Amino acid sequence: MRTPKAMIVGLVLCPCGLLLTLVGTMTPSWRQVSLVPEQPSDLVLEQGIWDLCSERQSSHDRRCGQVDELGYFKEVPVQVARGLMPTSLVLTLLGLVVATLGVRCWQEEPRHPVAGAAGLVLLLSGLLSLVPVSWYTHELWALPAASGSTLAAGYSLVLSYLGSCLEILGGLALTLSFHRYCKKRRAPKYPPGPVREPGPPSTTRAYSNPWDVLEDERDGRPWKSTLPCDSDL
Numbered sequence: 001m002r003t004p005k006a007m008i009v010g011l012v013l014c015p016c017g018l019l020l021t022l023v024g025t026m027t028p029s030w031r032q033v034s035l036v037p038e039q040p041s042d043l044v045l046e047q048g049i050w051d052l053c054s055e056r057q058s059s060h061d062r063r064c065g066q067v068d069e070l071g072y073f074k075e076v077p078v079q080v081a082r083g084l085m086p087t088s089l090v091l092t093l094l095g096l097v098v099a100t101l102g103v104r105c106w107q108e109e110p111r112h113p114v115a116g117a118a119g120l121v122l123l124l125s126g127l128l129s130l131v132p133v134s135w136y137t138h139e140l141w142a143l144p145a146a147s148g149s150t151l152a153a154g155y156s157l158v159l160s161y162l163g164s165c166l167e168i169l170g171g172l173a174l175t176l177s178f179h180r181y182c183k184k185r186r187a188p189k190y191p192p193g194p195v196r197e198p199g200p201p202s203t204t205r206a207y208s209n210p211w212d213v214l215e216d217e218r219d220g221r222p223w224k225s226t227l228p229c230d231s232d233l
Helices: 003-026 076-103 112-138 155-175 175-184 209-219
Strands: 031-034 043-047 051-057 061-064 150-153
Touching: 003 076, 003 112, 003 155, 076 112, 076 155, 112 155, 112 175, 155 175
Parallel strands: none
Antiparallel strands: 031 043, 031 150, 043 051, 051 061
């Protein structure tokens, strides 16, 4: 039996979402701060949920582990992202393991309830990562920053947002397995038909045209013909 298309879509989107979310969680570029007053014009500060970095665009001199002088890490959106993003990654890994056991492409038929349960787990993991990303985006301009500087969303925030959406779509695709399972359970079951006992082979001759029938009658072998002829009328 072929693997349903919904399961294939789920198994493709969810690992991609996991990879994007992992990169977005680990890299320190959720927000970029540029044109900081009393600082070089080419200096860009990158703020993540784990680290703070600064980079000179002219010389590409990058330094991480900067001191948090403005209390950026103490903000609620950052603290929530620190807790929910790793939890989402763990749930995604768990959901992919369960989905692999449910799809089981090497068997004749997949386990639709197991695949559906994996879809619910992956859907939950996508929502857990989407909540802090959306909250951080909403509070992007309210988080501590030097007065007069320019703020912009970083690539880590964009990757986390895309990864969350892919996990949600993949989880929804796998939850369609519940529909296939219920549809299969509601299908009517017919009793097996009677089994024919083996009998003697048939000696009936097949004729391709009416001239063969007439030829048998001329030879005196009308008993071998099973089709009605003019002589039988």
